[in-house]
Amino acid sequence: MIEVENGGSVEGTVTLTGEIPDPKAYNLVTFPDPEYCGRISNGNGWRLLHDFFVNKEKQVQHVVVLIEGVKAGKVFSLSVPRIEAKDCRFLPFTTVVRSGHGVEVVNMDPVMHDIQAYETSVETGTRVLFNSPLPFNQRHHRGNLHATHDHNPGKSLVRQFQLSKKRHTFVMQCGFHAYMESWAIAVDNPYYVFTNEDGHFAIENIPPGTYDLRAWHPGIKQVIKQRITIEPDKKLTVNMELPSPGRKKTALTVRTPPRFTPAALGREFTIEPILERQ
Numbered sequence: 001m002i003e004v005e006n007g008g009s010v011e012g013t014v015t016l017t018g019e020i021p022d023p024k025a026y027n028l029v030t031f032p033d034p035e036y037c038g039r040i041s042n043g044n045g046w047r048l049l050h051d052f053f054v055n056k057e058k059q060v061q062h063v064v065v066l067i068e069g070v071k072a073g074k075v076f077s078l079s080v081p082r083i084e085a086k087d088c089r090f091l092p093f094t095t096v097v098r099s100g101h102g103v104e105v106v107n108m109d110p111v112m113h114d115i116q117a118y119e120t121s122v123e124t125g126t127r128v129l130f131n132s133p134l135p136f137n138q139r140h141h142r143g144n145l146h147a148t149h150d151h152n153p154g155k156s157l158v159r160q161f162q163l164s165k166k167r168h169t170f171v172m173q174c175g176f177h178a179y180m181e182s183w184a185i186a187v188d189n190p191y192y193v194f195t196n197e198d199g200h201f202a203i204e205n206i207p208p209g210t211y212d213l214r215a216w217h218p219g220i221k222q223v224i225k226q227r228i229t230i231e232p233d234k235k236l237t238v239n240m241e242l243p244s245p246g247r248k249k250t251a252l253t254v255r256t257p258p259r260f261t262p263a264a265l266g267r268e269f270t271i272e273p274i275l276e277r278q
Helices: none
Strands: 007-016 024-027 046-049 063-070 080-088 089-091 094-097 103-107 113-121 124-134 157-159 170-176 181-186 193-194 200-206 209-216 224-230 234-235 240-244
Touching: 007 224, 063 094, 063 124, 063 200, 089 181, 094 170, 103 113, 113 157, 124 209, 209 240, 224 234, 224 240
Parallel strands: 007 234, 007 240, 080 103, 094 181
Antiparallel strands: 007 200, 024 046, 063 193, 063 209, 080 089, 103 157, 113 124, 113 170, 170 181, 209 224
């Protein structure tokens, strides 16, 4: 990469068209640590996985907007992104990776997690990249884990991987808690950003030229891109739309009454969403 002279910029907003998809729902009783992970739940024993973060104007947050085809430009400093397991969630939900570099994962919870990482694409399917336990910090204060506690990081887990040809999507799940997911798209240049709570994005210091501007969200199967031309010292405005996948009913739907209750575990207890009621 080189220093950019007379670079241009592009900005805009990403909006969802159609209905906002329902979150996936998981009966906490069927997974380990139901009380601790239930600190974030709907109040009826279900953990919800929200994968679309949309405001009232249906503008979408956490979309990766990237420019494809840039061969020169500013220094590309991304190497190993950090993902935290915190409150039985992988944060951030969307990020970017570089093939051949890998990821760092840290457990901030006082419970065990298990990392299952895959590469995937619509054309070539899914392949396992690695599977590793993610221990917690033994110095966690375990007096009342279901109320408040310190998030003490466990040992950092770093895994390098090489994505196969035509596979550009990385996904990580917890083998113990299926509602924990983190998604990433592979990038090969530094011209990418994440949309904010208003769905807004801005990419600056772009070498003049013609490129593909792409909006990526793991819940959208189509490739959303637009051809753009960056002119020297000029700003381009491009608004992009994501077609909603709809509100399809699946097995991952809240059911009342649930098939399994705490009695299935041989004892009665209450799953109380003391941290966040979804």
